[in-house]
Amino acid sequence: MVEIVAQNELSADAMDHSAWFAEGNDPYFLLRFPFARKRFLAIRLTACDGEIEPKIYINKGRGFREEDSRAVGRSKDLLFVLDVGRVGTIGSVRLDPATEPCRFAMSVEEFDTTSAVEHHVAEQSDQTSGLECIWLAKLPRFRTSLPILSFRRKSSALQNYIRTTASLAGEISVSTAPPVAHPWLSIVVPVYNAPARYLNELVSSFLEQDTTGTELILSDDGSTAEETLGWYAARKHDARINCILNPANGGIARASNAGLAQAKGEWVTFLDHDDVIAPQGLKVIRKAIEVSPKAEFFYTDEVVVNDDLKPTGLLLKPAYDPVLLSGVNYINHFSVYRRERLRALEFLRPDFDGSQDYDLLLRYLDGLDDSQVLHIPYPAYWWRRNGKTYSRTFLGKATDSARRALHEHFERKRKPNTILPALTDTLHRVNFKNDTPASCPKISIIIPNKDSYELIAILLKGIYEGTDYANHEVIVVDNGTTDPATIELYQEYARRYPAFQFHIKVAPFNFSRAINDGIARASGEHFLLLNNDVEIIGRDWLNEMVQCLNYDKVGIVGAKLLYPDRRIQHAGVIVGFGGLAGHWYLNKPETFGGPMNRLHLRSSMACVTGAVMLITRECAEEIGLWDEENFAVAYNDVDYCCRAYKAGYRIVWTPFACMIHHESVSRGSDKSGERRARFEVEKANLRRLHGTRDFIDPASHPAYSRDRSDPKLVTGTPSVVARTWFGRTLTSSRLKSGANSATRRDVVISIHDVGADSASSIHE
Numbered sequence: 001m002v003e004i005v006a007q008n009e010l011s012a013d014a015m016d017h018s019a020w021f022a023e024g025n026d027p028y029f030l031l032r033f034p035f036a037r038k039r040f041l042a043i044r045l046t047a048c049d050g051e052i053e054p055k056i057y058i059n060k061g062r063g064f065r066e067e068d069s070r071a072v073g074r075s076k077d078l079l080f081v082l083d084v085g086r087v088g089t090i091g092s093v094r095l096d097p098a099t100e101p102c103r104f105a106m107s108v109e110e111f112d113t114t115s116a117v118e119h120h121v122a123e124q125s126d127q128t129s130g131l132e133c134i135w136l137a138k139l140p141r142f143r144t145s146l147p148i149l150s151f152r153r154k155s156s157a158l159q160n161y162i163r164t165t166a167s168l169a170g171e172i173s174v175s176t177a178p179p180v181a182h183p184w185l186s187i188v189v190p191v192y193n194a195p196a197r198y199l200n201e202l203v204s205s206f207l208e209q210d211t212t213g214t215e216l217i218l219s220d221d222g223s224t225a226e227e228t229l230g231w232y233a234a235r236k237h238d239a240r241i242n243c244i245l246n247p248a249n250g251g252i253a254r255a256s257n258a259g260l261a262q263a264k265g266e267w268v269t270f271l272d273h274d275d276v277i278a279p280q281g282l283k284v285i286r287k288a289i290e291v292s293p294k295a296e297f298f299y300t301d302e303v304v305v306n307d308d309l310k311p312t313g314l315l316l317k318p319a320y321d322p323v324l325l326s327g328v329n330y331i332n333h334f335s336v337y338r339r340e341r342l343r344a345l346e347f348l349r350p351d352f353d354g355s356q357d358y359d360l361l362l363r364y365l366d367g368l369d370d371s372q373v374l375h376i377p378y379p380a381y382w383w384r385r386n387g388k389t390y391s392r393t394f395l396g397k398a399t400d401s402a403r404r405a406l407h408e409h410f411e412r413k414r415k416p417n418t419i420l421p422a423l424t425d426t427l428h429r430v431n432f433k434n435d436t437p438a439s440c441p442k443i444s445i446i447i448p449n450k451d452s453y454e455l456i457a458i459l460l461k462g463i464y465e466g467t468d469y470a471n472h473e474v475i476v477v478d479n480g481t482t483d484p485a486t487i488e489l490y491q492e493y494a495r496r497y498p499a500f501q502f503h504i505k506v507a508p509f510n511f512s513r514a515i516n517d518g519i520a521r522a523s524g525e526h527f528l529l530l531n532n533d534v535e536i537i538g539r540d541w542l543n544e545m546v547q548c549l550n551y552d553k554v555g556i557v558g559a560k561l562l563y564p565d566r567r568i569q570h571a572g573v574i575v576g577f578g579g580l581a582g583h584w585y586l587n588k589p590e591t592f593g594g595p596m597n598r599l600h601l602r603s604s605m606a607c608v609t610g611a612v613m614l615i616t617r618e619c620a621e622e623i624g625l626w627d628e629e630n631f632a633v634a635y636n637d638v639d640y641c642c643r644a645y646k647a648g649y650r651i652v653w654t655p656f657a658c659m660i661h662h663e664s665v666s667r668g669s670d671k672s673g674e675r676r677a678r679f680e681v682e683k684a685n686l687r688r689l690h691g692t693r694d695f696i697d698p699a700s701h702p703a704y705s706r707d708r709s710d711p712k713l714v715t716g717t718p719s720v721v722a723r724t725w726f727g728r729t730l731t732s733s734r735l736k737s738g739a740n741s742a743t744r745r746d747v748v749i750s751i752h753d754v755g756a757d758s759a760s761s762i763h764e
Contacts, residue, residue, distance in 0.1 A: 002041065002108055005030040019048065019105050021593065022098045029095045031108065036087050038110040040117040043080040043095065044124070048103040049589035050567070051076050057094035060140045064094045072134055079124055079133045081117055088141030100710070101592060158311055160715035161703065162278075162303060165378060169280035174211060174287050184289070185214045185282065186265030186339065190255035193225040194273040198384075200231075201309065203241060205276035205382075211283040217242045218273075219259030222249035253348035253356040260339075260347050268339045270357065274384045275333070278303060281380030285336060288376045296372040297364065298336040300380035301701075307384060314713070315383070315596065318603075319698035319746055320373040322365070323551050323652055326406060327428050327601030329358040333381040337364060352405055354398030359405035366412060375746045377702050399426050406430060415550055423600035423655055424593060430602075432550040441525035443472040443542065443614070446518030448511060449532040451483040455662065460493055462536030469542040472528075473499035475521050477514040480506035511610070512626035512636045519620060527620060531611040534561070535660035544657040545614045548602060555619030555649030556641060558608025561661040566590045569661050571599050572653040572699060573607035573638065575735070576706050579693040580686055581607060581638045584700075586709035602654045605699045606645050606735075610637030611661055619649050630685040633678065642690045646735050690735050702746070 006020070006029055031041070045054055051074040057064035072078065082093060097104055111117040125131050187206065191199070199218075206216045218241060223229060232243050246258050260268065267289065271277070281300070288298055299320075304313035317330055324330055335357070345363050352359040365373060403419035406428055410417045416433040432439070445463065449456050456476070463474060474497070481487060481504055490502040501521070507513070519527055526549070528542070541559065548557045561570035568588045575581045585594055593600045623643050631639050641651055687693055696702050704711035 001034070002037075002110060003032040004108060005032065019103060020097070021103050021597075022101055027097065029097065029106075031093045031095060033084060033091050035089065035091065037084065037091075038112045039083060039086050040111040040114075041080075041082040041084055041093070042109045042111065042117060042120055043082070044078070044105075044107045045080075045097055046077045046105045047075075047098075048105065049591045050102070052078075052098040052102055052104055053100075054078060054098060055096040056080065056082075056136065057096070058136070058139055059090050059092050059094070061090060061142070070134075070136065072132075075132050077128060077131045079121060079131055081121065081133065081135045082139055083135075083137045084139050085141040086112075090140055090142065093139070100588070101594070102589060103591060103593075157713045157715050158314060161314070161713055162311055162379060164715060166279045169284050169378060170210065172283065172287050174283055175290060183213050183215045183265040184286065185267045185269065185336075186217060186260075186263035187214065187269055187271050187277075188217045188219060188256055188259035188263060189271045189273055190221055190252050190259065191218050191223065191228070191273040192221040192249070192255070193223045193228050194231075196227050196231045198274045199228070201276050202271065202273065203235075205278075207240065208279070209277060209282040210280055211286050214282055215242060215263070215265060216240070217244065217259040217262060219244045219255045220246055221251065221255035222246055251350055251353045253350040253353050256356070257347040257350075260342065263339055265339060267336050268342055269334045269336045271333070271381075272383075276309065276382045276384075278378075278380050278382050281334070281378070284376060284378045284380055285334065288374065289336075292374055294372065295374045296338055296341065296368050298334075298374050298376055299331045300334045300336075300376045300378055302333055302381045302383045303379045304385050305382050309382065309384070311382075312385070314379060316377070316379075316701040316703055316713075317375060318701060319375050320370055321604040321698070322370070323548075323650070324598060324601060324603040325362075325365075326409075326430050326551075327422055327603075328596060328598070329355070329361065329402070330596050330598070331361060332357070333383060335361060352401045354394055355401035355405055358402050359408075362405055362409040366409070377746055395426065403428060423591070424597045427597060427601055429656060430550075432547050439546075440469070440471050440543075441546065442523070443469070443526055443528050443546065444518070444522030444524030445472055445474045445528045445530055446515060446522065447474065447476045447530045447532055448479070448509075448514035448518075449476050449481070449486075450479050450509070451481050451486050452532050453483055453486045453489060455533050456486060457489055458535050459530065459532055460489070463530075464493075464497065466536050466539055467542055468539040469546070472542070473522070473524060474501070475518045476500075476502040477518045478502060478504040479509055479514065480504065508632075510628055510632040512628040512631055515610075515626045515636075516628065525617055527615045527617070529610050529613040529615070531661065533662040534612060535662065537660055538658055541657040541659060544654055548652045548654055549614075549616065551602075551650060551652060553648060553650040554652055555616050555623075555644050555647075556608060556651040557614040558605070558651070558653045559612040559657040559659060560653070560655040561609065561611060561659055562590055563587075564660055564662060568592060568599075569663060570609045570611065571655070572603070572605040573609055573641070574697045574700050574706075574711075575606045575638065575642065575690075576692055576695040576697050576700075577709070578707060580683055581635065581692060583609070583709055588710070600655060602652055602656070603699065605641075605651050605653045606695075606697050607638050607641035608651055608653050610640070611663075612657075612659060613637065619644055619647075622647060623649075630689065631682055633675075634682040635686045638686060638692075639689065642692075642735055692735075695735055696746075 045052060053074045055069050055071045058068045058070065060068050097106065109120065111120060121133055125133065189202065203216065220232065220243065232245065235241055235243060242262065244258055244262065246255060256270065285298060285300065301317055302315040303311050304315065306312050318324065341364060348356045348360050406419050407417060410430060418431045420429045420431050422429045447459065476490060493500045494502065515529060545557045545559060548554060558572065563569045568585055568590065570583055572584045573581050574584050585592060585599065623640065626636055627639050645651060700711065703714055705714050
């Protein structure tokens, strides 16, 4: 029987157990088989979107080496047939399913005879057109030398990152801790039938922390396992651990509440009984609290580990984002609360078991200012992912509890709503009910154009015939059309729709001037900028963008844009990429979810593209005109969003408004001649006015590289990784603008130098 071990952020789809997500650094499967086995393995890989590029590593008795790998190029559907022999001391194969994040299906079958596997191949080929079959015959079966005990080609970026950040954390200093009688932190752990090994590892991770003044409270939920009860008996005289033995099983929330009732710390956090605290984790949290005395809540990053506590992935989180939080509890562990505020909330609610932490978090954050919620970008929590957690075991119940918690959260804000599935079914989309005239405000749609009959005809048809939002006006700002067909098209729409207007004035193309002209003519409550090369493919797009204005402080909303081949063109703009700004996850498949599947959810950004951008009138009036002098063509949307971000407006990106963008079809490239010279000037203007070279975007993470659309984990020597990692306050990551500078809501961060100006113009 083949054992399949998934490594490095390979996760099974909760809704389809044959499907997998590859998201981390260098994900792979390890296929293990016993000494005596069936002769053939048939491994089928099918890309759910686009193509994949797998690679197989053959074990020749010295582990998995690059020179022993077999790459087969890109394909949609592949069937590998491996002849591993009926017996052998070599009992493993490594399969790297893809070279980039993707979703795919995999199946593995075993066959004893050549005729059986040939019949399987023929049957699969008959059923699926285009299936590519790869035969790997007579793989090595016996070792000729001692094995190299490693499945990695080199020390992984993940391992380097964990090692380097722990080393840096060891160098920070904190003030003298209070006496144990008055701890600064209480760690509450609900326990139920935990193996002694888990409890020993948990307690060891606590006792080995390089800080004092903390307490560990184990609140047992009526365990019946002899191993767990025996562990308590052996620890009953250990004054460092407070064990509360509740007489009956009441669920996670009640057990946690029993622990909270005995907590003495000013701050409280939670730990699961099968997880551990990372080295230096509590000291980093202590330092964060010291340098941010006005904060009310902190959260950290997480390392994903297997059952043996070997790291397999990272959860690197953005700065606090209540919009993203409405789709997924990305905050999770560690969540560090003030005990007195928790007490006022009466702790956890048992009716929300499975998502009791999500419910508590939403209630706790109600009424807090964003500046009081701080992210600590240090992986202080090691999360053992073994598929046995309550929320995994009872996924349906946990999802229902999460949606009830979200519903009540927005009801408390007096925002009627229903909670729907997101693009990932187990995640969430808040549907704000449109039952008042104010929920369907008049939108002024502003379209810069010149000639381009085919493009503008498609766009206008989509607005008037393919959009379920009637309260709008359309204003075409034209800088010199001479094409008779385009002019006739304008006139026809003006005859049919009184709210349609067009204005032709011969002038050099200046996107900022066109937008300013359109806004000056607009009568709507909000303004929607639309490039002429956008194609509408769903009827609800405008209603969705308007719905996003229901979140607090929203001034700008952006949409998901796809290239004509359905790969991602715009999933938000990251300020600071290449020292400038650039699109996130460019060219990924349409269904690509990104880290934590966050591209399947609404989220806050520092910038979205001007190709499809909704701006509230309030924001437009405060921010003022688009900059016609410094950003005539490129980076005008980045400049505008940066100004809005610094003024305190929230910028939301939504995947639920999705369109095709035929990027720059009507205007051409900026890579030669006068356009190139102008482009270089506008890049310099962006750096000068907004300090983008050193800005760490709140939607990203300080540990991600800033030289590419698909960011990678930055590792290296401590001096490189931590140029400003620890001990810096919020001023470390700032958009330049004097007294109104905007910052990330991180406590400690890292800044990495990026020399390449790799970003392209945003709205084109």
